[in-house]
Amino acid sequence: MTASTTSADPAVAARDGRPFVVGLGGTLRAGSTTERALRHCLSAVERQGGRTALFCGADINLPMYNPHDPERTPEAIALIEALRSADAVVIGSPGYHGGISGLVKNALDYIEDLRGDPTVYLDNKPLGCITCAYGWQAAVGTLGQLRAIGHALRAWPTPLGVPINSADPIWDAEGNLSDETVAAQLDLLATQVLTFAPAGGARA
Numbered sequence: 001m002t003a004s005t006t007s008a009d010p011a012v013a014a015r016d017g018r019p020f021v022v023g024l025g026g027t028l029r030a031g032s033t034t035e036r037a038l039r040h041c042l043s044a045v046e047r048q049g050g051r052t053a054l055f056c057g058a059d060i061n062l063p064m065y066n067p068h069d070p071e072r073t074p075e076a077i078a079l080i081e082a083l084r085s086a087d088a089v090v091i092g093s094p095g096y097h098g099g100i101s102g103l104v105k106n107a108l109d110y111i112e113d114l115r116g117d118p119t120v121y122l123d124n125k126p127l128g129c130i131t132c133a134y135g136w137q138a139a140v141g142t143l144g145q146l147r148a149i150g151h152a153l154r155a156w157p158t159p160l161g162v163p164i165n166s167a168d169p170i171w172d173a174e175g176n177l178s179d180e181t182v183a184a185q186l187d188l189l190a191t192q193v194l195t196f197a198p199a200g201g202a203r204a
Helices: 010-016 033-047 074-085 102-114 136-152 180-196
Strands: 020-025 051-056 088-096 126-133 162-165
Touching: 020 033, 020 074, 020 102, 033 051, 033 088, 033 126, 033 162, 033 180, 051 074, 074 102, 088 102, 088 136, 088 180, 126 136, 126 180, 136 162, 162 180
Parallel strands: 020 051, 020 088, 088 126, 126 162
Antiparallel strands: none
């Protein structure tokens, strides 16, 4: 597990009292556009008083989900425990051939392990969605898919979703976000996730 600026152990987050927001997504390439966008959003969550944990890259390079096989890797267990403790979730996916990546979809499939919890899946948790693709059509289409998956998982997608056109020059030479419009949207997404998170921090 990596984090946007600080690590957040789910057990600690549950006692902390501040909203705990889990970020999930990216690609297997470290520092991908999607990962950087997720990190920016989670950093904004922390600046606004939340706690965060980010699962990306190797963290979500999990075996294909098999609901009939109870064995889980340590990485899968860590992801599920974090999502179980989360007050809100932010998902970031690249747009691959017009849809979300297999890496991200497989990680989301592991949420099926929460089907027997008192809070089933992501029930009533706010869900922020970020997509990145080389062109607006794929970015916006992938965003619609993420929001539909969020509804299927009983989450509440935030009013704002952030599609990013990777063909635009939004990053500077050092890899920092230089597009003020995209930065403002990611900051607003963080605000909405925190606004709709349950008061008092992580639920039991």
